[in-house]
Amino acid sequence: MLQANADIDNSQTLTERQQAVLDAALRLLVEEGDNLTMTAVARRASCSKETLYKWFGDRDGLLTATVQWQASKVRVAPVDGKGLDLASLAASLERFASDWLRVISSDTSIALNRVAVGHAGSGKDNLGAVVLENGRFALAKRLKPVLEAGRQAGLLEFSDAEMAFRTFFGLVGRDVQIRLLLGDRLELTEAAIGGDAIRATQQFLALFGATNGRKASS
Amino acid sequence: MLQANADIDNSQTLTERQQAVLDAALRLLVEEGDNLTMTAVARRASCSKETLYKWFGDRDGLLTATVQWQASKVRVAPVDGKGLDLASLAASLERFASDWLRVISSDTSIALNRVAVGHAGSGKDNLGAVVLENGRFALAKRLKPVLEAGRQAGLLEFSDAEMAFRTFFGLVGRDVQIRLLLGDRLELTEAAIGGDAIRATQQFLALFGATNGRKASS
DNA sequence: GCCGAACCGTAACGTACGGTACGCTGTTGT
DNA sequence: ACAACAGCGTACCGTACGTTACGGTTCGGC
Numbered sequence: 001m002l003q004a005n006a007d008i009d010n011s012q013t014l015t016e017r018q019q020a021v022l023d024a025a026l027r028l029l030v031e032e033g034d035n036l037t038m039t040a041v042a043r044r045a046s047c048s049k050e051t052l053y054k055w056f057g058d059r060d061g062l063l064t065a066t067v068q069w070q071a072s073k074v075r076v077a078p079v080d081g082k083g084l085d086l087a088s089l090a091a092s093l094e095r096f097a098s099d100w101l102r103v104i105s106s107d108t109s110i111a112l113n114r115v116a117v118g119h120a121g122s123g124k125d126n127l128g129a130v131v132l133e134n135g136r137f138a139l140a141k142r143l144k145p146v147l148e149a150g151r152q153a154g155l156l157e158f159s160d161a162e163m164a165f166r167t168f169f170g171l172v173g174r175d176v177q178i179r180l181l182l183g184d185r186l187e188l189t190e191a192a193i194g195g196d197a198i199r200a201t202q203q204f205l206a207l208f209g210a211t212n213g214r215k216a217s218s
Numbered sequence: 219m220l221q222a223n224a225d226i227d228n229s230q231t232l233t234e235r236q237q238a239v240l241d242a243a244l245r246l247l248v249e250e251g252d253n254l255t256m257t258a259v260a261r262r263a264s265c266s267k268e269t270l271y272k273w274f275g276d277r278d279g280l281l282t283a284t285v286q287w288q289a290s291k292v293r294v295a296p297v298d299g300k301g302l303d304l305a306s307l308a309a310s311l312e313r314f315a316s317d318w319l320r321v322i323s324s325d326t327s328i329a330l331n332r333v334a335v336g337h338a339g340s341g342k343d344n345l346g347a348v349v350l351e352n353g354r355f356a357l358a359k360r361l362k363p364v365l366e367a368g369r370q371a372g373l374l375e376f377s378d379a380e381m382a383f384r385t386f387f388g389l390v391g392r393d394v395q396i397r398l399l400l401g402d403r404l405e406l407t408e409a410a411i412g413g414d415a416i417r418a419t420q421q422f423l424a425l426f427g428a429t430n431g432r433k434a435s436s
Numbered sequence: 437g438c439c440g441a442a443c444c445g446t447a448a449c450g451t452a453c454g455g456t457a458c459g460c461t462g463t464t465g466t
Numbered sequence: 467a468c469a470a471c472a473g474c475g476t477a478c479c480g481t482a483c484g485t486t487a488c489g490g491t492t493c494g495g496c
Binding site: 444454456465466 | 468470471472473474475476478482483484485487488489490492494495496
């Protein structure tokens, strides 16, 4: 559901075995958070620590490889093109919204974001940049063409696609991600996700839809 | 700008010296992130580690004390009451929005949130809950009366104040907080904050304002 | 059947850091 | 004046973990 990639090397440079090791690391990361140890990863993956270090350099290397591996796994449904009527535009937006909510509320996304945020302060690695690139920015890159198409078709009105995207992003995500990252229980049922997607889409169309005369854009 | 508090003990139970120590810890936390050491705090605060442990128990105790200390420092401007016209309502909302944006883009808020997010996984302490309580939930507790007043005055239309608040939250914050937490450079100038506050308020009023017939609420 | 490479399991090393103990000094109360 | 104490500085201990080293095993190629 995520990831525009095209910048990281990913799956083909990794052997099957290496992918399995990274999967193990990923699972452990979800369970243990940032306090996973190299020993634990080795044990979980049934490999030796020496191999870990040979393949990934050091702990940070393993972490970034794991994050990129996860990023490369989640491929995007291409959203196809332009069925330029309002209904299909709304459907596309709703799909984006629910996909996005599903991602940010998933265990692995929460774990990955936690680790990346934790590492963002001390500039040893750039996990934060990786997560950002495959999360928020990938989403923008995928959604903007849809918004532009909507504008071309006369369905949407906005001056700046980036600004329109960010508004949509805010309407969809609201306080969900920060609450989840901070440990708030907040189980998003499939029904709730669907409802939120519809609501966010309606609100977005109310603000940027062309049919209604509205002075929403700054 | 932040914090409804009324749940944590805060300033009066702390001596001047202890507050100074916590200030030092806070400054160090901003600089070093979660890898500050007890030794470093002791040195920065010109106190002994023994004192640190006597006062705060252990490292987690020091961290939570620091977070609560910061929370207790930021007091809220009471927003006073009801000048029930649209202009003053908009002004209140704008003030909330800009205050909030200033908070979440401040170095100390970023550092605190990073630490809290990092700790949220492994349930040793409840930093996440503390931050959440003094951040997102405190904001809601302060803002909801304003929204309710707006509804009473016939200026706003919504069925659920919580839901209206979350929409406002999303419109104001958008992707700012997660980007900052993940290390994205994104300096918010005072002008940008003001502009965003106005935009968010306008969008919120477009969605929930009573004067315009609109089917925005889910 | 043998060689080397890749890899597993584990032991060992070094270090950083949380936590504790101790000696010294300045202050306070009597 | 002196005892009691709070607190500073520092040395110290134990441990957890990142990193390295090493012996044993499997496997593909000759």
